[in-house]
Amino acid sequence: ATLPYDDGNIFARILRGEIPSRRVYEDEWAVAFHDIAPQAPVHILVIPRGRYVSWDDFSAQASAEEIAGFVRAVGTVAREQGLVAPGYRLLGNVGPDAGQEVPHLHVHLFGGAALGRMIA
Numbered sequence: 323a324t325l326p327y328d329d330g331n332i333f334a335r336i337l338r339g340e341i342p343s344r345r346v347y348e349d350e351w352a353v354a355f356h357d358i359a360p361q362a363p364v365h366i367l368v369i370p371r372g373r374y375v376s377w378d379d380f381s382a383q384a385s386a387e388e389i390a391g392f393v394r395a396v397g398t399v400a401r402e403q404g405l406v407a408p409g410y411r412l413l414g415n416v417g418p419d420a421g422q423e424v425p426h427l428h429v430h431l432f433g434g435a436a437l438g439r440m441i442a
């Protein structure tokens with residue numbers, strides 16, 4: 323289990339358009355935007371529109387339709403960014419040991435250079 327969802331978290335505010343972001347993709351299920359502090363030449367965050375703190379509650383509680391929509395959106399963003407042939411990395415932080423800072427599920431999409439073998 324994780325914390326209860328907080329509608330004031332920064333990604334909830336980005337979803338509602340209360341805080342600006344550089345959006346690169348959006349559909350019924352997901353929104354993607356550039357990370358404010360990029361750690362690779364391409365560093366995009368993909369988030370579901372639904373109110374999920376992390377992979378934990380998303381995987382346990384989201385509908386099959388929401389899960390499929392989100393997973394498909396992540397792949398679509400990578401494809402649209404031209405990252406499939408050169409390759410890319412997906413990363414998800416869950417909870418304190420992983421250093422998760424924002425309590426709305428997000429997948430980091432890294433690319434644009436050889437990424438080495440770091441795990442963060």
Ligand code: 5GP
Nearest residue numbers: 332343355356357358359415421422423424
């Ligand atoms: P976490 O550590 O929770 O997996 O990652 C949170 C990410 O969100 C970090 O890479 C951080 O740079 C990014 N971030 C935090 N606040 C904002 C913001 O207001 N706008 C954008 N675009 N990214 C943010």
